[in-house]
Amino acid sequence: MKAFYGDLKLGILGGGQLGRMLIQQAINYNVNIKVLDPDREAPCRKLCDEFIQGSLSDYETVYNFGKKVDLLTIEIEKVNVDALEQLEKEGVIVYPQPRVIRLIQDKGLQKQFFKENNIPTAPFKVITSPEQLRESEFAYPYIQKLRKDGYDGKGVYKVTDETYLTNAFTAPSIIEQLIDFEKEIAVIVARNDKGDVSTFPVVEMEFNPQANLVEFLISPSTLPPAIQQEAERIAKQIADSLKIVGLLAVEMFLTKDGKILVNEVAPRPHNSGHQSIEGNVVSQFEQHLRAIFNQPLGNTACINNAIMVNLLGEQGYEGPAIYKGMEQVLNCPGVYIHLYGKALTKPFRKMGHVTIVDADRNKAIEKAKFVQNTLKVIA
Amino acid sequence: MKAFYGDLKLGILGGGQLGRMLIQQAINYNVNIKVLDPDREAPCRKLCDEFIQGSLSDYETVYNFGKKVDLLTIEIEKVNVDALEQLEKEGVIVYPQPRVIRLIQDKGLQKQFFKENNIPTAPFKVITSPEQLRESEFAYPYIQKLRKDGYDGKGVYKVTDETYLTNAFTAPSIIEQLIDFEKEIAVIVARNDKGDVSTFPVVEMEFNPQANLVEFLISPSTLPPAIQQEAERIAKQIADSLKIVGLLAVEMFLTKDGKILVNEVAPRPHNSGHQSIEGNVVSQFEQHLRAIFNQPLGNTACINNAIMVNLLGEQGYEGPAIYKGMEQVLNCPGVYIHLYGKALTKPFRKMGHVTIVDADRNKAIEKAKFVQNTLKVIA
Numbered sequence: 001m002k003a004f005y006g007d008l009k010l011g012i013l014g015g016g017q018l019g020r021m022l023i024q025q026a027i028n029y030n031v032n033i034k035v036l037d038p039d040r041e042a043p044c045r046k047l048c049d050e051f052i053q054g055s056l057s058d059y060e061t062v063y064n065f066g067k068k069v070d071l072l073t074i075e076i077e078k079v080n081v082d083a084l085e086q087l088e089k090e091g092v093i094v095y096p097q098p099r100v101i102r103l104i105q106d107k108g109l110q111k112q113f114f115k116e117n118n119i120p121t122a123p124f125k126v127i128t129s130p131e132q133l134r135e136s137e138f139a140y141p142y143i144q145k146l147r148k149d150g151y152d153g154k155g156v157y158k159v160t161d162e163t164y165l166t167n168a169f170t171a172p173s174i175i176e177q178l179i180d181f182e183k184e185i186a187v188i189v190a191r192n193d194k195g196d197v198s199t200f201p202v203v204e205m206e207f208n209p210q211a212n213l214v215e216f217l218i219s220p221s222t223l224p225p226a227i228q229q230e231a232e233r234i235a236k237q238i239a240d241s242l243k244i245v246g247l248l249a250v251e252m253f254l255t256k257d258g259k260i261l262v263n264e265v266a267p268r269p270h271n272s273g274h275q276s277i278e279g280n281v282v283s284q285f286e287q288h289l290r291a292i293f294n295q296p297l298g299n300t301a302c303i304n305n306a307i308m309v310n311l312l313g314e315q316g317y318e319g320p321a322i323y324k325g326m327e328q329v330l331n332c333p334g335v336y337i338h339l340y341g342k343a344l345t346k347p348f349r350k351m352g353h354v355t356i357v358d359a360d361r362n363k364a365i366e367k368a369k370f371v372q373n374t375l376k377v378i379a
Numbered sequence: 380m381k382a383f384y385g386d387l388k389l390g391i392l393g394g395g396q397l398g399r400m401l402i403q404q405a406i407n408y409n410v411n412i413k414v415l416d417p418d419r420e421a422p423c424r425k426l427c428d429e430f431i432q433g434s435l436s437d438y439e440t441v442y443n444f445g446k447k448v449d450l451l452t453i454e455i456e457k458v459n460v461d462a463l464e465q466l467e468k469e470g471v472i473v474y475p476q477p478r479v480i481r482l483i484q485d486k487g488l489q490k491q492f493f494k495e496n497n498i499p500t501a502p503f504k505v506i507t508s509p510e511q512l513r514e515s516e517f518a519y520p521y522i523q524k525l526r527k528d529g530y531d532g533k534g535v536y537k538v539t540d541e542t543y544l545t546n547a548f549t550a551p552s553i554i555e556q557l558i559d560f561e562k563e564i565a566v567i568v569a570r571n572d573k574g575d576v577s578t579f580p581v582v583e584m585e586f587n588p589q590a591n592l593v594e595f596l597i598s599p600s601t602l603p604p605a606i607q608q609e610a611e612r613i614a615k616q617i618a619d620s621l622k623i624v625g626l627l628a629v630e631m632f633l634t635k636d637g638k639i640l641v642n643e644v645a646p647r648p649h650n651s652g653h654q655s656i657e658g659n660v661v662s663q664f665e666q667h668l669r670a671i672f673n674q675p676l677g678n679t680a681c682i683n684n685a686i687m688v689n690l691l692g693e694q695g696y697e698g699p700a701i702y703k704g705m706e707q708v709l710n711c712p713g714v715y716i717h718l719y720g721k722a723l724t725k726p727f728r729k730m731g732h733v734t735i736v737d738a739d740r741n742k743a744i745e746k747a748k749f750v751q752n753t754l755k756v757i758a
Contacts, residue, residue, distance in 0.1 A: 003701070003702070003705075005702055005705070005718055006699070006700065006718075006722065020406065024403050024406055027399065027403055027426065027720070028715070028716055028717045028718060029716065029718055030718040030719075030720050046426075046427065046428045047406065047425075047426055048425065049425045281712065281713055281736075290709065295705075295706055295709045296706065296709045296710040298709075298712070299712035299713060303682060303683070304682070320385070321385065322382070323382070323384055326382075326384070326674075327674055327675065330669065330674045330675045330677075331675040333660065333677070333678035334660055334678060336407070337407055337408065338407045339384055339385075339407060339408055339409040340409075341406070341409050343385065357660075
């Protein structure tokens with residue numbers, strides 16, 4: 001690979017907030033960055049050397065974009081993998097590797113992979129037609145997930161009883177036993193091409209059940225060390241089995257009887273790692289760059305308690321965004337605002353996040369609640 | 380003022396590394412940024428909504444640029460102040476205020492201001508012709524400084540004895556008694572339009588006498604509390620006297636008999652505050668934004684020991700920059716690379732900086748020395 005500073009042309013598929021925060025970090029390495037995104041108003045459009053508006057799922061568009069760069073990475077996994085495989089054959093370095101993206105794009109293959117590699121996960125079944133739902137021996141309620149293109153709570157359907165079958169997805173899907181979990185946790189792991197693997201400390205998540213989005217995340221976890229070690233061990237095991245180069249976010253359930261089950265993985269920087277920008281020695285974005293540049297991975301230790309609050313568009317508002325309560329929030333020490341450069345808000349749209357740090361965990365939680373109650377994205 | 384997120388157009392005069400790091404931070408607030416710089420390859424050129432190549436000292440260029448924005452700030456003080464005063468009259472908000480920039484641009488006026496406001500500073504004399512040097516009652520050696528346009532060691536001349544008078548500057552200058560100092564220290568202070576004033580903790584500097592540039596900076600200082608408090612008090616006094624809005628970097632000498640003398644001030648983010656990005660709760664760049672947006676100033680407390688090493692172009696090399704030793708440095712925990720996006724290196728050019736953090740101050744110093752000896756900018 002070319003030296004990663006200066007000469008290297010890095011392509012990013014996707015120009016959203018993850019790309020934006022990756023660029024904020026990549027600026028420190030003089031990387032020449034090109035971004036492809038279908039939205040001409042994408043958050044990255046003004047922060048890169050070249051912004052190209054185009055489809056991420058179109059073979060030609062992705063192929064032609066990839067031919068312009070030395071190293072290609074993603075900030076969203078819904079991309080044309082055929083094009084990536086061709087680019088890889090032609091000598092473009094693609095991290096994460098196309099085969100990893102292909103596997104993770106498909107929740108059926110992903111679950112199959114967990115099963116084959118002894119990664120603990122909820123019982124599941126691959127479904128190809130709605131009839132198979134009726135024939136399944138799963139007890140109600142269970143979860144149906146589209147194999148492809150689900151994100152942020154889309155593509156997920158809870159089958160509570162037989163009457164729900166009428167509205168079930170007809171596209172290829174999996175069904176999964178509903179896990180009565182104690183807590184959702186996540187571990188972000190990174191692996192470089194030398195095979196170095198490093199995990200970030202476990203974080204605990206609080207979901208907004210209405211939006212089905214993480215709205216509150218706390219780092220580090222205060223779960224018993226044995227559970228945290230097991231979560232980190234599983235994350236490493238997945239990274240090693242996949243031989244991924246780059247970041248892998250591993251979302252897990254901690255069940256009420258203390259077991260860890262992997263929910264799903266994402267081969268890129270992830271919402272569950274945003275607090276690392278201020279909360280850890282290296283951030284997930286710095287770590288992703290180090291991994292894909294095949295450099296030594298950074299120290300992931302926590303500097304402080306850090307809580308991440310997603311800034312979602314308020315219900316009932318749509319249009320040019322206004323951030324109400326900004327001044328009160330900025331008046332609170334140890335609060336970091338991250339807006340994502342999206343002009344228009346709509347209900348539950350991820351408009352930004354706020355990280356709150358404090359040496360006292362309870363104070364951090366108190367401040368996070370204040371931020372949640374005070375800072376509102378309206379129109 | 381317009382809400383500072385989204386709608387607000389922020390103009391930055393100067394597109395160098397200070398502007399670049401300011402933009403890295405301003406991204407978090409969705410600010411629409413326009414940059415003016417004479418160099419078409421300026422470090423900010425690809426990181427803003429609009430980059431305009433043009434002279435910072437030309438009235439028309441600065442005026443026309445300023446008419447496009449709501450709020451204008453600087454990352455270099457050598458700008459056309461007449462244009463800024465006209466813009467201010469026409470309703471553009473200019474922070475720091477043009478009158479402050481005018482005063483600080485001129486080392487004669489700056490020293491006069493210190494004197495009038497009882498700010499301790501080295502004895503000086505304003506010089507309008509070379510003859511006045513001979514007539515001065517200053518004991519050799521003393522320092523002659525050009526009143527205008529000196530920076531990074533340029534525009535400074537040491538008059539060691541009478542024979543040096545032949546080569547002295549002929550342009551308007553000041554002469555200053557040479558201070559036999561124990562240490563150079565700096566305090567960065569911020570003030571918003573509400574009148575809130577906040578200082579960063581004192582940092583200690585090590586100079587490279589050959590390049591006359593800070594090459595090593597350590598935060599926080601371990602000087603006696605009384606000395607640090609006095610340094611912070613003086614910085615606040617200057618900010619209050621100037622009624623500046625924005626950042627002010629105050630460079631000071633600690634004399635061998637324990638007195639503090641102000642050397643000079645800069646009304647903008649400054650090399651002596653780079654370690655704040657990782658070392659303090661808020662960085663100098665975040666603080667400058669908060670000040671010019673008239674928002675609450677952030678918490679400046681130190682998170683950790685932080686050492687900043689300037690990455691200067693090695694002597695004997697000129698051309699496209701190569702960063703030798705990068706991988707070894709990245710292998711060292713708690714090391715943060717900041718390259719400035721300059722394609723070409725030359726001797727002593729500021730190509731980047733590295734911040735090293737460690738809970739153990741001696742380890743931090745050890746790592747900083749390792750970085751200095753290992754990472755070399757060659758061509």
